[in-house]
Amino acid sequence: MxxxxxxxxxxxxxxxxxxxxxxxxxxxxxxxxxxxxxxxxxxxxxxxxxxxxxxxxxxxxxxxxxxxxxxxxxxxxxxxxxxxxxxxxxxxxxxxxxxxxxxxxxxxxxxxxxxxxxxxxxxxxxxxxxxxxxxxxxxxxxxxxxxxxxxxxxxxxxxxxxxxxxxxxxxxxxxxxxxxxxxxxxxxxxxxxxxxxxxxxxxxxxxxxxxxxxxxxxxxxxxxxxxxxxxxxxxxxxxxxxxxxxxxxxxxxxxxxxxxxxxxxxxxxxxxxxxxxxxxxxxxxxxxxxxxxxxxxxxxxxxxxxxxxxxxxxxxxxxxxxxxxxxxxxxxxxxxxxxxxxxxxxxxxxxLDTDGDPADAPDDCLGGYANGDLEYLVTRGGPGLLLGLGGPPQYELSCTADLRFTMREAGGEPSVGLVHAGRFLRDPGTGRVEYLQVSGRLARRGRSEKW
Missing domain, CATH: 3.40.710.10 (DD-peptidase/beta-lactamase superfamily)
Incomplete structure (x- = not known):
């Protein structure tokens, strides 16, 4: 070509x-x-x-x-x-x-x-x-x-x-x-x-x-x-x-x-x-x-x-x-x-700028986030974090020090599953992690009776 x-x-x-x-x-x-x-x-x-x-x-x-x-x-x-x-x-x-x-x-x-x-x-x-x-x-x-x-x-x-x-x-x-x-x-x-x-x-x-x-x-x-x-x-x-x-x-x-x-x-x-x-x-x-x-x-x-x-x-x-x-x-x-x-x-x-050195995400990234009816749950698992969308963990997250991450289907075949990117975002006032952003969708920290 x-x-x-x-x-x-x-x-x-x-x-x-x-x-x-x-x-x-x-x-x-x-x-x-x-x-x-x-x-x-x-x-x-x-x-x-x-x-x-x-x-x-x-x-x-x-x-x-x-x-x-x-x-x-x-x-x-x-x-x-x-x-x-x-x-x-x-x-x-x-x-x-x-x-x-x-x-x-x-x-x-x-x-x-x-x-x-x-x-x-x-x-x-x-x-x-x-x-x-x-x-x-x-x-x-x-x-x-x-x-x-x-x-x-x-x-x-x-x-x-x-x-x-x-x-x-x-x-x-x-x-x-x-x-x-x-x-x-x-x-x-x-x-x-x-x-x-x-x-x-x-x-x-x-x-x-x-x-x-x-x-x-x-x-x-x-x-x-x-x-x-x-x-x-x-x-x-x-x-x-x-x-x-x-x-x-x-x-x-x-x-x-x-x-x-x-x-x-x-x-x-x-x-x-x-x-x-x-x-x-x-x-x-x-x-x-x-x-x-x-x-x-x-x-x-x-x-x-x-x-x-x-x-x-x-x-x-x-x-x-x-x-x-x-x-x-x-x-x-x-x-x-x-x-x-x-x-x-x-x-x-x-x-995507996800070339930074891998790092352990802080504990305040963990927990639930919501965007309307979309509910995300972030937990620890293996060497990094796990992300569940309305259910058990479905994705593995590999984080950098500034809270950006790449996301792969958990246990998926690399040639089939596409790598997505996301990030955690801190509240400018409190400094606490308040948002999760995945594929352009912003989810705010929240609670669900499922969690």
Whole structure:
């Protein structure tokens, strides 16, 4: 690959085939836009053993890569004067009875202090507005709005409701009419949002150790309430076309000032940033800094799928990978490495800075932490710490002296499990460890009757 142009089609196809075999990924697409030229390749099967090949126009579930589309929808409403970025989101949703003071800007940049996950019974809530009122109001704030980054699906449920309230259309219909149809893109959806007879969607797969079994996932578990959070399915080429609207020479879809504001880092003055996910955050876009130009993008992981997008506006480069296996995250890391060898400085995650000497974590790291319905328990075990999420210890933590850590699945196979990063954070006033941050989600020290 290193002796070929980075968007040489045979080279990209051969690379993707090789990496899919290495990571037991049944099928994938890779699209690279560079120097005003887009190359898209597809390899493998839509469902393992069925024999239906992945095509360049096959729709893959995007999971959380749906969120930038929702943010762009909201920003079209802001551009039209129907909402203001610094409006409290609750003022646009009077029927929901929200008492959050978070603004539209804070919701889109994950700084509204809202919980991370939508509850499992969300699909039975009757309506998204009832969910928003019942759930967002009954949960304690993770942090005061504007004081910390904490990745929140609940925030993007509210963003979707905002779109519906102002446009008078269901979120999928607004997405199609305002964003996708003008690009010539026909959307597909997954889970309860999927329409009978609509565009078919590639299936997910879970690769398990031992034995490296590959298990098909029949359907993505996305409720109607979560449509604006993770229901969209598109091809890598179609995602690349959307991302091209945010380059230095943007396409016709969005105004230049809207594009610039969405890319602008919104975290100035926010003490706790998106450690382990990115180096900054705009409105819907993560920002990655790797010593050169800023890159932007988002990742999406769902039930046996993993999708990744990065773009660099100045040179006009876009890279999109869609995969139908949980090990697609490892495949993405290898794609990033190969493209960097070929001269494209594509970032993977934000700078993790976990190269410090291993150290024993102090006792005040131990105990329970909560983010909405997410409950974490940190205990000692072996040479380091153990982390349980709503149950027994599932992850092993290796800490540094300044309380950063890497996190691996306990007893997992290194080639299957991805290494994540996190940190413990001290309260500035008391000096006591008060927060746990994992993959951008902030959890505050708390108690549960389970502990």
């Amino acid at each position: 290193s002796d070929q142009h980075p968007i040489d089609e045979p080279g990209l196809s051969a690379l993707l085939e090789r990496l899919c075999r290495a990571h037991r990924v049944p099928g994938a697409q890779l699209a690279v836009h560079h120097r005003d030229r887009t190359v898209s390749v597809a390899v493998g099967e839509q469902v393992l053993g069925v024999g239906r090949p992945v095509r360049r126009d096959s729709a893959f579930p995007l999971a959380s890569l749906t969120k930038p589309f929702t943010a762009a929808l909201v920003m079209t409403l802001v551009a039209d004067g129907d909402a203001g970025l610094d409006d409290p989101v609750a003022c646009h949703l009077p029927e929901a009875g929200l008492d959050t003071t978070g603004t539209v800007r804070q919701v889109l940049s994950h700084t509204a202090g809202l919980p991370a996950v939508v509850p499992e019974d969300a699909g039975k809530a009757g309506s998204a507005r009832h969910l928003a009122a019942r759930y967002a109001n009954r949960q304690s704030e993770v942090a005061a709005p504007g004081t910390a980054f904490s990745y929140s699906n609940v925030g993007y449920v509210l963003a979707g409701l905002l779109v519906e309230e102002i446009t008078g259309m269901p979120w999928p219909e607004a997405l199609d009419a305002i964003l996708l149809s003008p690009l010539g893109t026909a959307p597909a959806f997954v889970g309860d949002v999927r329409e009978p007879g609509g565009r078919s969607v590639v299936g997910g797969h879970v690769v398990r150790a031992p034995g490296r079994r590959t298990i098909p996932v029949p359907e993505q578990g996305v409720s109607v309430v979560e449509a604006s959070v993770g229901s969209l399915a598109l091809s890598a080429g179609e995602v690349a076309l959307f991302a091209r609207q945010f380059l230095a020479r943007p396409g016709p879809l969005l105004a230049a000032d809207t594009v610039a504001e969405m890319r602008r880092d919104q975290l100035a003055g926010v003490p706790f940033g998106p450690y382990g996910m990115a180096d900054g955050w705009g409105l819907g876009w993560a920002r990655y800094r790797d010593g050169g130009s800023d890159w932007y993008g988002h990742d999406g992981t769902g039930d046996g799928i993993s999708c990744h997008l990065r773009f660099e506006p100045v040179e006009g480069t876009v890279v999109v990978l869609t995969t139908n296996a949980n090990t697609g995250q490892n495949l993405w890391a290898d794609v990033v490495g190969k493209l960097r060898e070929a001269g494209l400085a594509v970032p993977g995650q934000g700078a």
